[in-house]
Amino acid sequence: MELIWQGIVQAFWLILRGDPEVMRIMWLSLSVSGIATLLSLVLGIPIGTAIGLTRFPGRSLVLSLVNTGMGLPPVVVGLFVSIFLWRSGPLGFLRLLYTPSAIVIAQFILAFPVVTGLTVAAMQQIDPRLRMQLQGLGASRLQVLRQLLWEARLAMLAAVMGGFGAVISEIGASMMVGGNILGYTRVLTTATVLETAKGNFDVAIALSVILLAITFLINWGLTELQQLGARR
Amino acid sequence: MTPDVLVAHDVTVAYGARTVLQVSHLGVRAGEVLTIVGPNGAGKSTLLRVLALLEAPTRGTLTFGGAVVEYRPARLLALRRRMSSVFQAPLLCDTTVFGNVALGLRFRHLPAREIERRVQPWLERFGIAHMAGRAANTLSGGEAQRTSLARAFVLEPEVLFLDEPFGALDAPTREGLLLDLASVLREAAVTTIFVTHDRGEALLLGDRVAVVMGGRVIQVDEPDRVFSSPATEEVARFVGADTIVAGEVRERHGELCVVAVGNGQIEVQNDAVPGERLLLCVRPETVALAPAGAPSVQSSVRNSLLGKIKRIVPLDVIVRVDIDAGFELRAYISKQSWHESRLSEGEEVRASFKTTAVHVIRRQAPHEPR
Numbered sequence: 001m002e003l004i005w006q007g008i009v010q011a012f013w014l015i016l017r018g019d020p021e022v023m024r025i026m027w028l029s030l031s032v033s034g035i036a037t038l039l040s041l042v043l044g045i046p047i048g049t050a051i052g053l054t055r056f057p058g059r060s061l062v063l064s065l066v067n068t069g070m071g072l073p074p075v076v077v078g079l080f081v082s083i084f085l086w087r088s089g090p091l092g093f094l095r096l097l098y099t100p101s102a103i104v105i106a107q108f109i110l111a112f113p114v115v116t117g118l119t120v121a122a123m124q125q126i127d128p129r130l131r132m133q134l135q136g137l138g139a140s141r142l143q144v145l146r147q148l149l150w151e152a153r154l155a156m157l158a159a160v161m162g163g164f165g166a167v168i169s170e171i172g173a174s175m176m177v178g179g180n181i182l183g184y185t186r187v188l189t190t191a192t193v194l195e196t197a198k199g200n201f202d203v204a205i206a207l208s209v210i211l212l213a214i215t216f217l218i219n220w221g222l223t224e225l226q227q228l229g230a231r232r
Numbered sequence: 233m234t235p236d237v238l239v240a241h242d243v244t245v246a247y248g249a250r251t252v253l254q255v256s257h258l259g260v261r262a263g264e265v266l267t268i269v270g271p272n273g274a275g276k277s278t279l280l281r282v283l284a285l286l287e288a289p290t291r292g293t294l295t296f297g298g299a300v301v302e303y304r305p306a307r308l309l310a311l312r313r314r315m316s317s318v319f320q321a322p323l324l325c326d327t328t329v330f331g332n333v334a335l336g337l338r339f340r341h342l343p344a345r346e347i348e349r350r351v352q353p354w355l356e357r358f359g360i361a362h363m364a365g366r367a368a369n370t371l372s373g374g375e376a377q378r379t380s381l382a383r384a385f386v387l388e389p390e391v392l393f394l395d396e397p398f399g400a401l402d403a404p405t406r407e408g409l410l411l412d413l414a415s416v417l418r419e420a421a422v423t424t425i426f427v428t429h430d431r432g433e434a435l436l437l438g439d440r441v442a443v444v445m446g447g448r449v450i451q452v453d454e455p456d457r458v459f460s461s462p463a464t465e466e467v468a469r470f471v472g473a474d475t476i477v478a479g480e481v482r483e484r485h486g487e488l489c490v491v492a493v494g495n496g497q498i499e500v501q502n503d504a505v506p507g508e509r510l511l512l513c514v515r516p517e518t519v520a521l522a523p524a525g526a527p528s529v530q531s532s533v534r535n536s537l538l539g540k541i542k543r544i545v546p547l548d549v550i551v552r553v554d555i556d557a558g559f560e561l562r563a564y565i566s567k568q569s570w571h572e573s574r575l576s577e578g579e580e581v582r583a584s585f586k587t588t589a590v591h592v593i594r595r596q597a598p599h600e601p602r
Contacts, residue, residue: 129323132286136317136393137336137383140309147335151326 007205014206021183026210029187032100033168036107040115040163045156048119049149053131063120069113074106078176081106085177098179103187106173111163118162122155123148157226161219168215188214236295237262237423238283238391243292245278245447253278253447255292260391265417265424267438267455269431271470275447276427277395283425284317284393297390313340316384317393320400322376324368329360329379332368336387354382357416374405381413385420392424398433410436431471435459443467461591468513468593474562475514481506488534488587494558499534500590511593518589519563521553523573524580536584537561541577546570555583 014022051062083089085097085105096102126148134144149156171189178185180194188211195204236259245253253275260266260283268276281287282294285301285308294301296311316336324332333355337347355361358378363371371379377397384392397413398406414437417424426437434441435455442452443463451463462468468476479493481504489502491510504510524538539557546552551570555561561583565573575581 127321127323129319129321130325132281133317133319133323134335134339135286135312136284136315136319137339138309138313138316138387139336139339141305143339147325 007202010202011206011209037164040111044115048116052120052123074170075172078173102177107167115163118159122152239295243289246290264439267426267434269434270444316387316389320396322380330364354386358382477559502592513591516562516564
């Protein structure tokens with residue numbers, strides 16, 4: 001019990017003091033996961049919208065793949081990204097392994113199916129007859145699309161939360177493709193693992209508290225936004 | 233005669249091997265309200281979607297404003313912007329009442345001030361001006377459908393499409409909205425296609441009625457004519473001629489045919505030839521009943537059949553009497569006269585109706601929809 005309490009106190013100290021190492025780790029976690037989420041939104045929302053709104057042969061197969069992707073084990077992603085980025089691998093010439101970029105790539109692969117799948121779900125909960133109604137009111141294809149995205153905007157925030165939540169908390173991929181290099185690719189989760197292994201429970205707890213706090217604050221903000229929209 | 237603004241010519245809609253719509257010709261006249269009636273699943277809504285350019289027919293052509301419709305996105309958009317539609321579900325967007333009514337005008341890139349100017353009168357016309365700022369998802373069914381109607385009317389379309397707009401509303405709400413719509417339609421004088429399965433709505437709103445059954449337009453006529461002279465047995469059943477009996481012409485005297493039916497005969501006004509098979513429709517409200525022993529009624533009533541009462545079913549203000557006269561003949565009498573006549577089941581009665589009250593459907597004669 002004493003241990004947990006010490007850890008929490010230590011966490012506040014580290015944050016209040018603005019410990020440079022902790023700040024750097026926190027910042028790297030936020031930016032790497034933020035960029036990965038952003039990229040997955042840029043690609044996942046259009047693709048999810050397309051799958052959600054159209055019918056094509058093999059659609060349910062694609063949808064099954066996306067849904068499987070939503071539960072992709074980070075270590076598997078880490079493994080394959082490592083193989084690809086390995087010095088002798090197909091993308092080895094990029095020299096990205098053990099860089100923050102490698103973590104972004106791996107996290108993007110993890111977040112993309114989550115964002116895509118949740119976008120499909122968001123688009124499918126719109127009344128399918130609304131499209132015809134909008135066309136009947138003289139909407140162009142683009143205007144129909146824009147209106148449907150507007151209708152799905154609240155459900156789509158779930159895609160943002162889901163995508164970010166999936167990557168900020170993962171560890172396997174970050175460890176494997178980032179290498180947990182101090183001051184370079186060490187993120188909150190990998191640092192927590194290391195400190196725990198070293199027996200520095202107070203630091204590990206501090207990092208965990210920071211991780212939880214970040215996740216909570218971001219989801220809280222998005223939820224508030226969503227509920228504000230729903231109440232209107 | 234006013235020109236047809238919208239014409240469907242040899243239009244077929246098929247989903248795979250299933251043909252759901254087959255219309256050889258249907259013209260919509262400028263300024264008229266054409267109601268499309270028919271039972272559920274008859275193809276009414278498909279016909280509406282094709283006419284509203286929301287669905288391309290599998291085969292056939294549409295002419296709008298004299299030009300053949302080309303199914304290219306840019307062309308379709310331009311044509312659709314001269315139309316607007318309302319469906320059974322209000323299908324409002326997640327914004328305010330005002331925002332919804334303004335939607336189509338925004339799609340047409342009208343300036344905000346112009347939108348404001350045009351939306352306001354229609355909010356008032358449909359009695360929703362006081363809730364202009366309310367979120368659409370807080371509206372009742374009736375309010376939502378009023379918003380949907382205003383959203384379509386504000387576009388001042390050349391053709392307006394209404395697909396069962398009252399289908400999902402409860403009776404009192406429907407009544408109020410129906411009367412409002414009837415007066416708006418009269419004032420606006422906009423060419424309107426109104427799909428309904430409700431005969432009353434068709435009668436109240438339609439300048440003409442198109443009866444659709446089994447994917448075909450069976451009859452297009454003024455409402456009175458459709459109801460008094462249904463083209464086929466199916467139409468007759470749908471519009472409510474409860475008694476339909478097959479018979480064979482025995483003799484003809486001038487305009488009068490004597491048709492053998494069941495165990496008696498009925499005289500009708502028709503130029504059918506002896507030996508021809510006919511379907512006779514008798515609307516229940518034209519049949520008068522008297523006890524079998526009562527003295528015969530006035531001479532203008534040529535048809536007088538004896539039968540036995542099979543069933544008496546008291547309805548709202550009328551009583552339905554089913555008589556076995558060799559075929560089943562149905563009569564509606566007022567509750568008053570039922571009480572006075574003291575008719576009871578199993579009793580012998582004399583049913584009488586005029587020759588002109590019988591509508592004749594000639595079986596051999598082709599009833600091509602025209």
